[in-house]
Amino acid sequence: MLDIKYLRNNFEKVKEALRNRGADLSLDDFLKLDENRRKKLVEVEKLKNKRNTVSEEIGKLKKQGIDAKDLIDEMKNVSEEIKKLDDEVKQIEEQIHEILINIPNIPHKTVPIGADETQNVEVKKWGDLPGFKFKPKPHWEIAEELDIIDFKRAGKVTGSRFVFYKGLGAMLERAVANFMLDLHIKEHGYVELTPPLIVNSNSLVGTGQLPKFEEDLFKLKDTDYYLIPTAEVPVTNYYSNEILNGDDLPIYHCAYSACFRSEAGSAGRDTRGIIRQHQFTKVEMVKFCKPEESYQELEKMVQNAERVLQLLELPYRVINLCTGDLGFSAAKTYDIEVWLPSYDSYKEISSCSNCEDFQARRANIRFRRTSKSKPEFVHTLNGSGLAVGRTIAAVLENYQQPDGSVAIPEVLRPYMGGLNKITKK
């Protein structure tokens, strides 16, 4: 959510920023509503002041046993008038809130201006692409042949876009997750949280998935609960409605969780394999920091995510998303894309965003620089570190051998009981 004062005073600037994002929003009503609200507030506050002072007087008179009937009658009218005006103000405020809550974040000045993903800017490339001397297979074929992922039975048990990991596949899933967690906890300074996988709508508004993107979520019937689409939601909201101590910032949390996405509107995309699932696991990184340090923290977070791929020795590139490709809450986002031979291209495996104070304002997360200072909104960041399913796909494809087996990356072996290879039975 934008600061209402900022919007009021930088109206044209905001409109331009939204145009760059391709967000077609009409803000025309805003200024009028805003002005009207303040006019009405002055009016009603004056009346409330009168009511407060006179009511106090009535109390005093009654204590002395003096009849205050005239004053009470007068106040009846005042109270009615107040009720009427209060309703009007409330209605206006709802309209203003409706507008504010649907405005996406303003892109940072270092974000390239562009209409869509074709105008994203590659900022880094790492690693050598595998030079196969045989025809590499896509991960779903490798996995089925090794009997480590079962697509068919998941379809039977649940439906499309679900899988069972099986045997060494299931172990690999745990290994990848534990490797990532240990790295972030022990070397990058993150404190692990195991979050609820179900959150209420308020939390989803806090991080920006609601109210605009409800169709992407799984909602639990007849409740206010949703399955989380990412651990970013519970972890960011962990500090909602709190005022943090400035000395404790920056705060780093990581969380391993399942994520649930309806994938509405992506029918037909990535239908094979484990790239696009309704349920997948992910290690998420979330940071809370002071405004002046958030961009430096974003760079560090990207490095933390990159480190996972470097240690796994998987080739990747880093992309600076352009204005037209930014997510709703993000002011700046780097995507990390891993090399996937079956796609003959790079595929997103992490997305690291600085949301500045956009989520903090929605979720009301503040901090005090010193015990005497006024509260300020923190900046929040989030990034995948990494998506586990896509990492497994990348490992299977990049580490496949001519005989159909898959070598296990060095750093994962301790997590696989020392195993160095997954072979056919």
Add this chain to the structure above:
RNA sequence: GGAGAGAUGGCCGAGUUGGUCGAAGGCGCUCGACUCGAAAUCGAGUGGGCUGUAAAAAACAGCCUCCAGGGUUCGAAUCCCUGUCUCUCCGCCA
């Protein structure tokens, strides 16, 4: 799921026959005095949001805020309704 109790400021905790209650008292914290310094003691201060004076800061004034949302009333922390959460007991369960 059934029965009961509760939710007050950073924390503890008064206030529940409605009327100077934004809220006693204590702790904590900040500043000052005392001290070579510290402790102890004494004094002062100490929530948040919104609006106006104003374009902004300091300041001042007003409004809102005692879990949330409604209601009764001239007036609600106090009364009524709904919801959320916490605790105790019973049942069930990993």
